[in-house]
Amino acid sequence: MKKNILITGGAGFIGSHLTRLFVNKYPDYQIINLDKLTYAGNLENLKDIEDKPNYTFVKGDIEDMDFVKKLFTKYNFDGVLHCAAESHVDRSINDPLAFVRTNVLGTVSLLQVAKDGWKDNYDDKLFYHISTDEVYGSLDEKGFFTEETAYDPRSPYSASKASSDHFVKAFYHTYRLPVIVSNCSNNYGPYHFPEKLIPLCINNIIHNKPLPIYGKGLNVRDWLFVEDHVRAIDAIFHKGKIGETYNIGGHNEWKNIDIIKELCRQMDEKLNREKGTSEKLITFVKDRLGHDLRYAIDATKLENELGWHPSLQFEEGLSKTIDWYLNNKEWLNDVTSGAYMKYYEQQYGK
Ligand code: NAD
Ligand code: TYD
Numbered sequence: 001m002k003k004n005i006l007i008t009g010g011a012g013f014i015g016s017h018l019t020r021l022f023v024n025k026y027p028d029y030q031i032i033n034l035d036k037l038t039y040a041g042n043l044e045n046l047k048d049i050e051d052k053p054n055y056t057f058v059k060g061d062i063e064d065m066d067f068v069k070k071l072f073t074k075y076n077f078d079g080v081l082h083c084a085a086e087s088h089v090d091r092s093i094n095d096p097l098a099f100v101r102t103n104v105l106g107t108v109s110l111l112q113v114a115k116d117g118w119k120d121n122y123d124d125k126l127f128y129h130i131s132t133d134e135v136y137g138s139l140d141e142k143g144f145f146t147e148e149t150a151y152d153p154r155s156p157y158s159a160s161k162a163s164s165d166h167f168v169k170a171f172y173h174t175y176r177l178p179v180i181v182s183n184c185s186n187n188y189g190p191y192h193f194p195e196k197l198i199p200l201c202i203n204n205i206i207h208n209k210p211l212p213i214y215g216k217g218l219n220v221r222d223w224l225f226v227e228d229h230v231r232a233i234d235a236i237f238h239k240g241k242i243g244e245t246y247n248i249g250g251h252n253e254w255k256n257i258d259i260i261k262e263l264c265r266q267m268d269e270k271l272n273r274e275k276g277t278s279e280k281l282i283t284f285v286k287d288r289l290g291h292d293l294r295y296a297i298d299a300t301k302l303e304n305e306l307g308w309h310p311s312l313q314f315e316e317g318l319s320k321t322i323d324w325y326l327n328n329k330e331w332l333n334d335v336t337s338g339a340y341m342k343y344y345e346q347q348y349g350k
Pocket of ligand 1: 008009010012014015034035041085086106130184187193
């Protein structure tokens with residue numbers, strides 16, 4: 001079936017994998033990627049599909065209502081896959097307002113444009129909002145986040161995402177705008193910007209730089225390979241129920257220190273370094289403010305209702321990820337020059 005689909009934030013980490021999947025899998029869909037190209041957006045992430053006839057890139061800000069309205073009028077979108085966001089917790093601690101602007105105001109603006117553009121005729125329309133498990137807050141050693149877990153965001157990032165989730169649901173309840181929200185655990189994989197734990201440490205191991213572990217490294221995250229996340233989004237977009245939330249996660253919990261030790265082990269092997277070389281780079285640094293202890297997702301609903309399961313074991317996914325960074329040093333060098341160095345010094349010192 002022919003459809004016009006708007007993907008926001010398609011030049012970012014998850015957005016680029018999602019855009020690639022949709023462009024390749026659905027040649028009948030016209031995919032419009034709207035991205036502001038902040039520090040996290042990079043058209044190099046989409047080089048392999050940029051010339052496909054069913055793909056168009058548009059540079060713009062989701063907050064710019066007039067601009068997005070014109071785009072809606074031009075393409076009469078059937079669906080919106082909303083990925084655009086400020087996504088890094090540490091940056092949100094330094095500049096919360098930037099997160100309110102894009103994640104809250106940008107999302108509400110997009111909802112309003114979709115509502116106006118669809119003129120209350122919602123047949124076969126869908127506004128799909130991509131969100132995070134961090135909205136649920138922090139767990140102690142036991143338990144999992146389900147779709148019924150009450151929101152308890154604790155960082156400016158998660159508070160801004162929680163707020164945007166609430167607005168999406170409010171547009172459903174108030175105006176019957178057809179929406180779906182999914183809340184996913186931590187992703188990893190190719191094209192991940194090296195401000196986040198795994199790619200930052202891959203880059204630092206390559207360059208023999210310290211691996212900064214916050215606190216004691218005992219915080220737990222539930223890691224999912226990014227391609228599994230976008231497969232889940234595909235399943236939910238096509239078969240999910242309007243108005244519902246779906247949790248996405250890999251049943252793959254790791255303490256930060258253990259994940260970094262596994263990364264060091266694999267990288268020593270791949271770089272032909274003596275066993276134990278990279279582990280010596282581990283450096284415990286000042287803890288993140290308000291550092292959430294543990295995230296863990298119960299994805300039973302998605303597994304039972306839509307038959308989705310993660311496809312990769314973590315060690316295999318991590319190996320694939322490291323190989324990608326080692327084979328794409330130019331990409332890594334490009335994104336870690338200039339503004340990145342300034343950020344790095346501000347966050348970790350020289
Ligand atoms: P990212 O930071 O890699 O990419 C965000 C993209 O949005 C970039 O291309 C950026 O240029 C674009 N963008 C930012 N502000 C914009 C604006 N005002 N207008 C238009 N474009 C703008 O983020 P990501 O890790 O790919 O995350 C994508 C989405 O998935 C986010 O909503 C995030 O909350 C969610 N999420 C991320 C993870 C994760 O582990 N990375 C996990 C669960 C959910
Ligand atoms: P991150 O990749 O920033 O994702 P999130 O905070 O959204 O879960 O961080 C993952 C975990 O790694 C988190 O517990 C914070 C920790 N961390 C470090 O220990 N050192 C670092 O330099 C970074 C960026 C993160």
